[in-house]
Amino acid sequence: MPTTLPENSLKRPRFCGINTFMRLPHTTDLTGVDAAVIGIPFDTGSPYRIGCRFAPAAARAISVMLRPYNPYHRINVFEAASFVDYGDATVNPGVTEESFALIEADLAPIVEQGVIPLGIGGDHSVTLPQLRILASRHGALSILHFDAHTDTWDSYLGQKYNAGTAFRRGVEEGLIDAKNSIQIGMRGSLFSPEDIDQSLRLGYEIITTDQIYDLGIPAVIARIREKLGSRKVFISFDNDFVDPAFAPGIQTPESGGPTAREAYLLLRGLGGLNIAGADVVELNPSFDQSQITALFTATVMSEIMALIAISKTRA
Ligand SMILES: [Mn+2]
Numbered sequence: 001m002p003t004t005l006p007e008n009s010l011k012r013p014r015f016c017g018i019n020t021f022m023r024l025p026h027t028t029d030l031t032g033v034d035a036a037v038i039g040i041p042f043d044t045g046s047p048y049r050i051g052c053r054f055a056p057a058a059a060r061a062i063s064v065m066l067r068p069y070n071p072y073h074r075i076n077v078f079e080a081a082s083f084v085d086y087g088d089a090t091v092n093p094g095v096t097e098e099s100f101a102l103i104e105a106d107l108a109p110i111v112e113q114g115v116i117p118l119g120i121g122g123d124h125s126v127t128l129p130q131l132r133i134l135a136s137r138h139g140a141l142s143i144l145h146f147d148a149h150t151d152t153w154d155s156y157l158g159q160k161y162n163a164g165t166a167f168r169r170g171v172e173e174g175l176i177d178a179k180n181s182i183q184i185g186m187r188g189s190l191f192s193p194e195d196i197d198q199s200l201r202l203g204y205e206i207i208t209t210d211q212i213y214d215l216g217i218p219a220v221i222a223r224i225r226e227k228l229g230s231r232k233v234f235i236s237f238d239n240d241f242v243d244p245a246f247a248p249g250i251q252t253p254e255s256g257g258p259t260a261r262e263a264y265l266l267l268r269g270l271g272g273l274n275i276a277g278a279d280v281v282e283l284n285p286s287f288d289q290s291q292i293t294a295l296f297t298a299t300v301m302s303e304i305m306a307l308i309a310i311s312k313t314r315a
Contacts, residue, residue, distance in 0.1 A: 002082035027086070089102065121280065163282070220266065224270065238281050239300075252282070278301075
């Protein structure tokens with residue numbers, strides 16, 4: 001039994017105490033730890049609504065609602081594997097490349113000790129420094145990228161490093177094995193067809209939101225499993241994957257998306273994936289109502305944690 005069990009909300013009410021993710025212990029001691037949640041409160045990469053820097057705190061605040069037993073996988077996540085809340089990475093707001101170096105340095109002890117980092121963004125630019133440190137250990141990673149947008153632009157308003165470019169920079173830097181990666185959920189108006197074509201040229205497979213509904217969720221799960229197999233995978237989940245009705249508090253909303261339930265169904269089909277790291281990004285609490293998006297963010301992360309718990313049980 002791990003020594004990192006969360007505080008028991010049946011013994012002490014969940015609103016008592018200082019919020020950590022799902023009431024896990026806040027520690028940087030990674031002895032025996034399988035995965036560490038780390039906030040990455042950086043939003044200078046946001047082309048639209050700034051404010052994702054407050055996401056880790058907002059996700060932690062509502063995450064106390066989430067209970068340790070995942071009934072879909074029939075597993076007590078925290079008995080099956082050891083998780084901690086590592087705290088937040090340090091950033092310098094307004095200074096992107098310095099912040100990336102700071103984020104990478106703060107993640108280094110996690111990755112070097114073989115612990116799986118679980119990032120809570122931040123805007124989507126923060127995936128790049130996570131991939132830099134992870135690829136230094138694992139080599140190029142397969143990516144499972146949930147998002148309404150491809151984020152493979154060469155630059156955005158003249159900026160090479162922001163929330164719209166990480167998945168091109170990652171390929172250019174040799175961090176992403178695009179030929180063994182999938183981008184899922186693309187939809188909405190585009191600047192041009194190139195928004196999609198540029199991803200295909202980089203080697204990504206794309207499953208658009210329309211294709212999710214055409215194929216059906218079981219077939220999409222089968223395709224993801226077939227493509228990623230036992231490869232080392234980084235799951236990057238942009239909250240704008242779902243319809244703004246289910247995630248209003250985000251940086252770049254895109255109407256006409258899947259439901260929260262459909263997102264969970266997709267994630268729950270991925271038990272056994274070889275997860276090297278994951279992040280949930282683009283929660284912007286300034287535009288959230290009634291903690292809807294914060295709860296969605298925390299729940300997505302908890303479903304990813306369940307996938308890690310399953311793999312530790314099987315190992
Ligand atoms: Mn994105």
